[in-house]
Each structure stands twice: as C-alpha cells, then as structure tokens.
Amino acid sequence: MMNASPDSQPTPIDVRGLVYERRDERVFGPLDFTVEARTIALVEGDNGSGKTTLLRVIAGLLRASAGEARVFGSAPGSDEARAGTASLGHLLGLKGDLTPRENLHLGMGLYGCKPGEDPDAMLCRVGLEGFGDEPVRTLSAGQKKRTALARLALLPARLWLLDEPYANLDRHGIALVNDLLAVHAAAGGAALVTSHGAVSFHQGVACTIRLTP
Amino acid sequence: MNAIKLWYHKLGSPPYFYVFAGYIQPWLWTIAAVLAVAGLYGGLVLAPADYQQGDAFRIIFVHVPAAWMSLFIYGVMAVSAFIAVIWRPKMAEVLAMESAPIGAAFTLIALVTGSLWGRPTWGTYWTWDARLTSELVLLFIYLGVIGLYHAFEDPRQGARAASFLAMVGAVNLPIVHYSVVWWNTLHQGTTVRYFGPSSIAPSMLWPLLAMTIAAKFYYGASLMQRSRVSLLSLERGKDWVADIVRGEPTHG
Amino acid sequence: MAAAFRAMLQRDLLLAWRRRGDALLPVLYAVMVATLFPFALGPEHTLLARISGGVVLVTVLLSMLLSLDAVFRGDLEDGALEYLVLAPQPLALLVAARMLAYWLVTALPLIAVAPLLAYMLGLEGPAQPVLLLALLLATPLLALIGSVLTALTVGTRRSGMLLALMLLPLAVPIVIFAAGAVGAAQQGLPWVAPVAWLAAALALAVVLAPLACATALRIALDS
Numbered sequence: 001m002m003n004a005s006p007d008s009q010p011t012p013i014d015v016r017g018l019v020y021e022r023r024d025e026r027v028f029g030p031l032d033f034t035v036e037a038r039t040i041a042l043v044e045g046d047n048g049s050g051k052t053t054l055l056r057v058i059a060g061l062l063r064a065s066a067g068e069a070r071v072f073g074s075a076p077g078s079d080e081a082r083a084g085t086a087s088l089g090h091l092l093g094l095k096g097d098l099t100p101r102e103n104l105h106l107g108m109g110l111y112g113c114k115p116g117e118d119p120d121a122m123l124c125r126v127g128l129e130g131f132g133d134e135p136v137r138t139l140s141a142g143q144k145k146r147t148a149l150a151r152l153a154l155l156p157a158r159l160w161l162l163d164e165p166y167a168n169l170d171r172h173g174i175a176l177v178n179d180l181l182a183v184h185a186a187a188g189g190a191a192l193v194t195s196h197g198a199v200s201f202h203q204g205v206a207c208t209i210r211l212t213p
Numbered sequence: 214m215n216a217i218k219l220w221y222h223k224l225g226s227p228p229y230f231y232v233f234a235g236y237i238q239p240w241l242w243t244i245a246a247v248l249a250v251a252g253l254y255g256g257l258v259l260a261p262a263d264y265q266q267g268d269a270f271r272i273i274f275v276h277v278p279a280a281w282m283s284l285f286i287y288g289v290m291a292v293s294a295f296i297a298v299i300w301r302p303k304m305a306e307v308l309a310m311e312s313a314p315i316g317a318a319f320t321l322i323a324l325v326t327g328s329l330w331g332r333p334t335w336g337t338y339w340t341w342d343a344r345l346t347s348e349l350v351l352l353f354i355y356l357g358v359i360g361l362y363h364a365f366e367d368p369r370q371g372a373r374a375a376s377f378l379a380m381v382g383a384v385n386l387p388i389v390h391y392s393v394v395w396w397n398t399l400h401q402g403t404t405v406r407y408f409g410p411s412s413i414a415p416s417m418l419w420p421l422l423a424m425t426i427a428a429k430f431y432y433g434a435s436l437m438q439r440s441r442v443s444l445l446s447l448e449r450g451k452d453w454v455a456d457i458v459r460g461e462p463t464h465g
Numbered sequence: 466m467a468a469a470f471r472a473m474l475q476r477d478l479l480l481a482w483r484r485r486g487d488a489l490l491p492v493l494y495a496v497m498v499a500t501l502f503p504f505a506l507g508p509e510h511t512l513l514a515r516i517s518g519g520v521v522l523v524t525v526l527l528s529m530l531l532s533l534d535a536v537f538r539g540d541l542e543d544g545a546l547e548y549l550v551l552a553p554q555p556l557a558l559l560v561a562a563r564m565l566a567y568w569l570v571t572a573l574p575l576i577a578v579a580p581l582l583a584y585m586l587g588l589e590g591p592a593q594p595v596l597l598l599a600l601l602l603a604t605p606l607l608a609l610i611g612s613v614l615t616a617l618t619v620g621t622r623r624s625g626m627l628l629a630l631m632l633l634p635l636a637v638p639i640v641i642f643a644a645g646a647v648g649a650a651q652q653g654l655p656w657v658a659p660v661a662w663l664a665a666a667l668a669l670a671v672v673l674a675p676l677a678c679a680t681a682l683r684i685a686l687d688s
Contacts, residue, residue, distance in 0.1 A: 023367060024450040059551055062687055083553040091544025095476065097483040102476075109472020110552040110559070135483075298684070350634045357631040364621035373684045374617045378631060381613060381677070385635050388666075392638035395659075399645055 010073030012037060012084070012159040012190035013058060017067030020050065020057055027053050028211050030067055035190050035207070037158070040181055043194040045211030051194035052090065054211065055161045058192065059087050071159065086111060086157035088165055092148040096137030100128055100147040103136060107151040114156045126150040126176060141168040146176070153180050160184060160191040225304045227444045228453040234437035241434035248427035255420030269333040274420055276326035278428040279319045280344075283351055286316035286432060290358075291383035294376035303447065304440075306372035309379060310362050311439035315432055317355035324348055343397040347390045354382040368447060469554040470562045477566030480539075491528040492574045498524045499582040514587030518596055518647030521583045522640055525575050525600060526607060532571045533611040534628050536563065537619050537682070546619070550686060556679035564612045564675070572604035588651070595650035595660070599643040602663040609667075609674035610635050616681035639663070 012035050019029030028050035035041045043051050056062045058069055060077020071081035094103050104119040123132050126146040136144060145168045152160065165177045181191055223229050256274035263270040293309035296302065327345050328338040339345070358375045365371030448454050481488060502520050503513060540546040549559050579600055580593055588596065614631045618624035642659040649656040 023369070024448065061547065061550065077551075079553065082551055085551070085553075087548070087551055089544055089547060091542075091547070093544040093546075093548035095480060095545060096543065097480050098476070102479065106472055106476050107548075109475075110469050110549070110554060112553070298680075350637055353630065353634040357627075357634065360627050360630055361617060361621075364618065364624065364627055370620060370684070370687065373687075374620070374681070377677075377681055377684055378614070378617055382634065385638075388638045389634065392641045396641045396645060399649070 009037065011035070011070070012039075012072060013041075013192060014070040014073075015058075015067070016069075018054075018057065018064055018069050019066040020053055020062065021065040022053075029065075031209065033207065033209050035159075035192055037188050037190050038185050039206040040185055040191045040193060042205045042208045043192060043211060044208055045194075045196070047196060049211040051196075051211055052163050054209075055087070055089075055163050055192065055194060059085065059161055084157055085159045085161060086152055086155045087161040087163075088148055088152050089163045090167075092144055094136045094144060094147055094151075097135055099133045100136060100139070100150070101132040103147060104151050104154060108154055111155040111157065113154055117154050119150075119154060122150045122154055123147075125153075127172070142170060142173055145169055146173065149177065149180060153184070158189050160189065160193075162191060162193045164194055164196070166195060225302050227303060227448050227451075230304055231441055231444050231453075231457075234441050238434055238437045238441075241430050241437065245427050245430035245434055248423045248430065252420045252423030252427055255423065256417070260414075260417045260420060266334060269330060272326050272330045274424050276323055276330060277421060278425040279326060280323040280348065281425060282428045282432060283316055283320040283323050283348065285429070286312050286319060287351065287355075287379075287383070287386070290316060291379050294379040294383075297376040298373060298380065301373070303369070306369060306376065307440050307443050307447070308436065309376050310372045311436055311443055312432075313355055313358045313362070313375070313379070315435050315439070317352060317359060319428070319432075320348060320352045320355055324352065341397070343390075343394045346393045346397075347386075350389050350393070351386065354379075354386070358382065466554060466558060469552070470558055473549075473559050473562035474566055477563060478569070481566065481570040488570050488574060491532050491571055492578050494531060495524045495528040495575055495578060496582065498527060499586065502586065510587050514589070515651075517583050517586035517588035518592060518651065519640075519644040520586060521579050521588070521596065522599070522603065522644050522647070524582070525572075525579060525604065526636055526640060528575055529571060529604065529607050529611065530629055530632055532567075533608070533615050533632070534618075534625050536567055536612060536615045541619055546682070547686070550682060556682065557675035560612065560616075560678045560682070561671075561675040564608050564678075567612070568605050568608045572608060576600045576604060588647075590651075591653075592647055592650040595656050596647045598660060599646045599663065602660065602667050603639050603643040606639055606663065606667045606670055607632075607636060609670040609678075610639075613674055613677045613681050616678045617685055619682060620685040639666075642666075 014034045015031055017030040017032060019031075020027045031054070033041070043054060045051050053062065057064050058071060058076050060071075060075070060081060064076075069076050071078075072084045074080035094100075095106070098106065100123060101119060104122065108119070120132065123129060126149055128143060128146055128150065131139060131143060136147060139147065145165075149165070152162075160181075162177075166174050169177065181193070184191060224233060252274060257271055260271070262268050290309050290312040293305045293312065297305040297309050324345065327348065331340060331342075331345075332338050358379050361378050362368075362371045362375035365374060445454055445457070499520060502516070506512060506516075537546060540549065550556055552559065576597065580597060583593065583596055611628075611632055614628060614635070615624075617631070618628055621627065642663050646656040646659040646663075649659070
C-alpha cells in the first residue's frame with residue numbers, strides 16, 4: 001500500500017482530527033488516519049474504547065463533535081459515501097422470518113449487486129448450502145453471521161465497515177472472514193475492521209488504529 | 214448587522230448565556246411583578262363592573278393574557294425548535310425545551326380560567342367552543358413535546374426529537390383551529406360570543422395591556438431561570454460549571 | 466430506485482404473510498371496541514345510528530394507533546433499520562414503501578370490516594359509501610402522519626402511551642373531516658367539501674410525510 005494507487009478515485013477513508021463526544025465526554029479522538037484502496041485497517045481497543053462509535057461516525061450514523069471524516073471524498077452519510085459503503089454491525093440486520101436467500105435478495109435490492117456474483121453460490125461459499133430456505137431465526141448465531149457475511153460479499157460496496165466480524169465464529173468462520181477480506185482487498189476494496197484483539201489476525205492488515213479509553 | 218451577529222454567537226455560548234441570563238433575570242422579574250400588580254389593581258379594583266356580566270368578566274385580565282401567551286410561547290418554541298433541528302446549537306434546544314412547560318402552564322391557565330368564566334356566563338364549566346377546544350388540543354401538543362423530550366435518555370437527542378415534533382405541531386395548529394371552527398358550525402353548537410375585544414373601555418384596556426406585558430416579562434424571566442438550570446445540568450462536565458459549583462464569581 | 470422500493474415492499478408484505486395471524490389482531494380489536502358501544506349506551510336504534518359513523522372512525526383510529534407503535538420496532542431491534550438508513554437509496558423512498566405495506570396489511574382489513582360494524586350500529590343508505598370513501602382517505606393519512614411520530618419515538622424505550630399523546634392532536638382534523646362527511650351524508654347534506662379536504666391533505670402527506678419521517682428517523686437514531 002506504499003505505492004500511490006494510479007487510479008484517481010478518492011481515498012475511501014480520510015480522517016483529520018476526528019473527535020466524538022457523548023454528553024460532553026470524549027469517547028475517542030482526536031484521530032488522524034487514512035485508509036487507501038486495497039487496504040485493510042484494523043481498529044483495536046478494549047471494551048468501551050469507542051471502536052463501534054468510530055465505525056458509526058464513519059458510516060454517518062453519528063455526527064462527529066470536531067474534526068473531519070471524508071468517505072470517498074464526501075461527508076459520511078452523504079449519497080456518495082453511502083453508495084460505496086457497506087456495514088456489518090453487532091446487530092446483523094437480518095429478518096428472522098425470512099430465509100437466508102430472501103435476506104440476500106433484500107440486501108441486493110437495497111444496495112445493488114456486484115457483477116458476476118450469485119446469491120446461491122455465495123451461500124455455498126460461506127458454508128450454508130442446504131440452509132438457504134430455512135428461516136434465519138432457526139439458524140445458530142454463527143450461521144446468522146455467515147449469512148450476513150454472504151450478504152456483505154455480494155454487495156458492490158468498495159468500503160467495508162465491519163464491527164467485530166469474528167464474534168460468534170469458529171476457526172473455519174474466522175478463516176472465512178480473512179479470506180473474504182483478502183479477496184475484497186485484492187479486488188481494490190478497502191475495509192475498516194474492529195477487534196478487541198483476542199483473535200489472531202491474518203497478515204493482510206496494512207495499518208492498525210489503536211483506541212485508548 | 215455585524216454587532217447583532219456577534220451578539221447572537223456570544224449568546225449561543227452557554228457560559229456567556231448563563232451570565233447574561235443571570236444579569237437580566239432580576240430586571241425581568243421586577244418589571245413583570247410591577248406590571249402585574251398594577252394590571253391586577255386596575256382590572257380588579259379600578260375598572261367598573263360589566264353591566265351584563267357583573268364582576269365575572271374580570272377574569273379576562275388573567276384569561277386573555279394567558280391565552281395569548283399560550284400561542285406566543287408556541288411561536289417562540291417553534292422558531293427555536295426550527296433553529297435547533299437545522300443548525301443544532303445547544304442554546305436553541307434549551308430555549309425550545311424550557312419554553313414548553315411554561316407554554317403548557319399558560320395554556321392550562323387559559324383553559325381553567327376560560328371554564329371558570331363559562332360557568333356564570335354559559336351556565337356550564339365546559340362547552341365545546343371552538344377556541345376552548347383549540348386551546349385543549351394545544352395543551353395536548355405541548356404535553357406531547359414535553360413527554361417526547363423526557364422519553365430519551367440523552368437530553369440533547371430528546372431535545373432534537375421534541376423540536377421536530379414542535380415543528381410538526383406548528384404546521385398542525387392552524388389546521389386544527391380551522392377544522393374545529395368548521396366542526397363547530399357544522400354541529401350548530403354554541404354561538405356564544407367569546408371575549409371579542411371589539412369595543413372595550415379604556416379603563417379595561419390598560420389593565421389588560423399591563424397584564425399582557427407582565428405575562429411576557431414573566432415568560433422571559435422564567436425562561437432565563439429554567440435555561441440556566443438546564444445549562445448547568447447539560448454542561449455539568451465543563452469547567453465553567455465546575456467554577457460555579459466551587460463558588461467562584463462567574464455570576465454577574 | 467424503483468427496484469429498492471419494490472424490494473422493500475416485497476420484504477414487508479412477505480414478513481406480514483409469514484405472520485399473517487398478527488394482521489387479524491387490529492381487526493378483532495376494532496370489532497370489540499365497536500361492540501362495546503351498544504352495551505354502554507343501550508340498543509336504541511336512533512342514537513346508535515347517529516353516532517355510528519363517528520364510532521367506527523374512532524375505533525379504526527385506535528386500532529391503527531395500537532399497531533403503529535410496532536412499525537419500526539422490529540427493524541430497530543434486529544438492526545435492519547440501520548441497514549435501511551445506510552443503504553444508498555433515498556430513505557424517504559424506503560419509508561414510503563414501508564408505510565404502503567403497513568397500510569395494505571393493517572388498514573385495508575380494517576376498511577373491509579368497517580362497513581359491517583357501521584351497519585351493525587345502524588348506519589344505512591348513502592352514508593355507507595361515504596364512510597368507505599372517508600376511511601380510504603383518512604387511514605393512509607393517519608398512517609403517514611403516524612409514521613413520522615413513530616419514527617421520533619424509535620429511540621425511546623416505552624413509547625405506546627407517548628405515541629397516543631403525540632398522535633391524537635394531529636388526528637383531530639382528520640377525525641373531524643372524516644366523521645363530518647359521514648354525518649353530513651346521513652343528514653342528506655353535501656359531504657364533498659370535507660372529503661375534498663381529506664384528499665388534499667393526503668396528497669400533501671404522500672409527498673411530505675416520507676421526507677419528514679426520514680428526517681425523524683435520522684434524529685432518533687443519532688445518539
């Protein structure tokens with residue numbers, strides 16, 4: 001990631017002096033970092049250090065108290081920023097009464113679909129073959145997570161904001177996340193990933209942002 | 214123009230507002246009290262009894278200012294709410310949210326005095342008169358704003374949500390009034406003339422004006438006091454509040 | 466954009482279909498409330514006939530009020546609401562799809578059962594179609610206005626009573642005009658004017674309410 005990317009696309013994440021305060025108490029910051037294309041950035045910190053809050057600020061769900069964040073050159077939450085971003089939060093946003101396949105189709109209807117991807121093939125890829133038509137609420141926590149990962153990988157977004165993607169996953173699941181991240185980065189994508197540090201992370205991480213409470 | 218802008222920005226800063234409000238507050242209280250005493254003396258003692266209603270009409274010296282204030286405060290609240298939603302300054306949120314209980318109180322006073330006046334005049338405490346009904350709906354809107362504000366854990370978020378509701382209510386108020394008037398004529402209900410200030414003797418007019426202005430100043434004073442308390446609570450983590458708590462002389 | 470609207474509508478209709486028993490509850494509630502009136506007031510035909518239109522309208526309003534509270538609650542609890550807000554689509558469009566689905570699932574059954582309730586209370590003749598027309602205009606209006614208020618309460622824990630307090634003042638003109646139209650038709654008076662007002666208000670609400678609802682959702686989620 002040292003060499004400047006030749007394409008003139010704006011930087012996925014550019015953060016300058018970013019501060020977030022909740023009820024006048026500082027949650028994190030001031031932070032300065034950039035996440036270039038083809039890069040995976042890891043946000044590390046203990047519980048309560050503001051990892052989730054940072055992701056929500058960059059997604060545009062929360063408004064920064066000071067400083068500036070730019071997502072693809074635009075303000076977080078703007079049309080341009082949202083068009084290139086996909087998130088995975090603590091709450092997966094899956095509808096329990098729908099099947100994984102229906103949830104994937106819903107995600108594609110709202111976010112669009114990466115060309116050449118197919119929901120059924122993606123379900124197999126994340127290890128959910130045979131579960132495509134079960135209601136999501138009957139699946140285990142790990143299987144729900146895999147469904148959400150399948151949805152994420154289908155979307156055309158170039159920036160991923162992943163909040164604790166390794167939670168609830170077994171060893172194979174962790175390998176799957178690393179695999180999806182590697183493919184995403186190789187295809188020119190960028191990702192901001194939080195972790196409380198308990199998981200050994202794969203070697204594709206280009207930079208680490210450490211949050212201290 | 215620049216001086217006004219500067220003043221606006223200065224007042225927008227909580228510590229400055231706190232000092233400013235503390236400084237003008239006694240003056241507002243004093244003016245309100247003097248005007249209210251004069252207005253009440255003029256209205257209850259000096260003004261002659263009405264040849265039709267006797268002494269019952271004297272309640273207008275409380276009722277009419279309260280009814281006017283209930284709308285005036287809603288207007289102030291809606292404007293600060295609009296500013297709070299669009300530009301999010303903390304002071305606009307505070308002013309909008311601290312206006313709501315005062316406005317609700319004036320609305321309640323207008324309702325109670327209106328029905329007290331209705332008893333000797335109409336023979337009943339309550340009729341579904343267009344103005345009384347509109348006033349009742351206004352009270353509900355105020356209560357909704359106050360309720361929504363307190364339903365959030367984060368007071369600033371609650372203030373923004375309640376401000377938005379106040380804006381929706383501002384759009385709704387004229388519609389309510391129009392529809393209630395229409396409803397009233399449709400059901401050919403009470404055609405009793407409400408207090409029409411069409412012809413009013415000067416001996417009644419000046420106490421009424423004095424009471425109206427007194428109510429405005431009371432609102433101002435009460436708003437300043439409430440806002441100061443609210444600011445102390447909202448900004449409790451800040452240094453300037455800590456200075457005040459330690460008793461250092463920030464207060465003017 | 467049309468695809469997103471369709472996906473959202475399809476999602477909500479599918480979810481409602483998977484829980485189709487729930488759609489019956491507001492209808493049952495309305496039937497129960499309307500049945501209580503004769504017991505409270507006595508079975509005298511002229512009295513019941515005179516209040517029938519208003520009773521049915523208020524009953525429908527209360528049923529909708531009960532179900533409105535849940536409009537965004539499910540999506541808030543499983544996190545789907547955030548994915549809707551973050552989707553690269555106009556949030557107002559998704560909200561509009563949500564409210565259309567809500568109206569189809571909740572209000573249409575109520576409208577279907579309303580003439581029956583009105584008839585049982587003694588509403589007859591030309592007032593029946595006017596009641597239907599008034600309901601067809603008033604229920605989407607209530608759903609749209611209710612969606613804005615429900616969005617505002619999304620960030621609060623207990624919202625049922627609060628929603629009632631917030632919605633009732635806004636519902637006053639709707640009830641007045643809808644019941645006024647039915648009452649006028651019962652007396653053989655012209656009823657077009659109040660219905661036209663309802664239609665005008667609905668046209669305005671269809672445009673403005675989804676935008677207001679989207680703003681309200683953003684306010685309620687930003688903590």
